[in-house]
Amino acid sequence: MNKPLVGALLSVLFLGAGVAPAAASTATSPDAAEVRAKAVTFAGTVALSNCSGSVVRTPSSQPGDPALVLSNGHCLETGFPAPGEVVLGKASTRRFTLLNAAGSGVGTLRASKIAYGTMTDTDVSLYQLTRTYAQIESSYGIKALELDAARPTQGTAVTVASGYWRRTYSCAVDGFAYRLKEGAWTWKDSVRYTSACQTIGGTSGSPVISDATGKVVAVNNTGNEDGQRCTDNNPCEVDENGTVTVRKGINYAQQTYGIVPCIGTGSQIDLNRAGCALPRP
Numbered sequence: 324m325n326k327p328l329v330g331a332l333l334s335v336l337f338l339g340a341g342v343a344p345a346a347a348s349t350a351t352s353p354d355a356a357e358v359r360a361k362a363v364t365f366a367g368t369v370a371l372s373n374c375s376g377s378v379v380r381t382p383s384s385q386p387g388d389p390a391l392v393l394s395n396g397h398c399l400e401t402g403f404p405a406p407g408e409v410v411l412g413k414a415s416t417r418r419f420t421l422l423n424a425a426g427s428g429v430g431t432l433r434a435s436k437i438a439y440g441t442m443t444d445t446d447v448s449l450y451q452l453t454r455t456y457a458q459i460e461s462s463y464g465i466k467a468l469e470l471d472a473a474r475p476t477q478g479t480a481v482t483v484a485s486g487y488w489r490r491t492y493s494c495a496v497d498g499f500a501y502r503l504k505e506g507a508w509t510w511k512d513s514v515r516y517t518s519a520c521q522t523i524g525g526t527s528g529s530p531v532i533s534d535a536t537g538k539v540v541a542v543n544n545t546g547n548e549d550g551q552r553c554t555d556n557n558p559c560e561v562d563e564n565g566t567v568t569v570r571k572g573i574n575y576a577q578q579t580y581g582i583v584p585c586i587g588t589g590s591q592i593d594l595n596r597a598g599c600a601l602p603r604p
Contacts, residue, residue: 394528
């Protein structure tokens with residue numbers, strides 16, 4: 324996984340450089356990809372204590388609904404969910420630093436609960452906040468990012484926007500892994516990036532944003548660091564026939580269109596809604 328970070332010491336251990344979060348920057352060279360990515364900003368992204376995330380809404384969300392923050396299941400303050408485990412409606416007071424377009428922190432948001440979290444089939448967490456979308460926009464002038472209800476396609480140009488590092492990564496959807504296996508966990512239909520998105524520890528939970536639409540199409544979560552086969556921090560791809568492929572240095576994300584049908588009135592997670600296929604407790 325693009326490891327969650329716990330304190331400055333672990334930042335050094337995981338990343339080698341030990342660079343603290345600072346001003347917004349881009350991880351790509353100054354070419355066409357960088358110019359393309361300038362349309363995507365940090366507005367609506369958040370920094371967690373150990374990961375990245377974003378304030379998100381569905382196409383049908385209302386201004387008065389409690390806001391939601393999207394991140395990874397492996398970024399939960401309660402630790403990694405076990406295979407088959409689903410966290411649903413668990414009280415939380417976690418805090419998030421809200422960023423503006425330039426990547427500057429403008430305020431602190433607080434959770435009321437972990438609305439949903441799992442590392443089974445996908446790697447996702449959704450926090451419900453104590454403020455509504457309208458209250459956040461009124462206080463900070465920042466709108467939530469919209470979850471795209473459609474599945475992304477191969478070749479889609481995307482930007483991974485890390486609130487933790489105030490850093491963006493621009494690439495494209497290279498393809499999809501039928502199954503992505505990492506240690507004890509297996510994820511379905513994962514997004515595989517082209518090699519330009521060299522995401523690092525702390526980028527876990529970053530929104531993967533379509534450059535064309537500005538909508539969130541996935542949530543960044545892992546990458547093969549050492550070329551090992553199906554081990555922690557070295558996911559492997561498994562196709563329909565069971566053939567295993569290892570792609571050293573390639574990173575991955577989990578699609579988010581499947582979350583949209585599971586969010587009902589008032590930002591409530593309803594796993595019984597039509598079209599919802601998220602794992603159940």
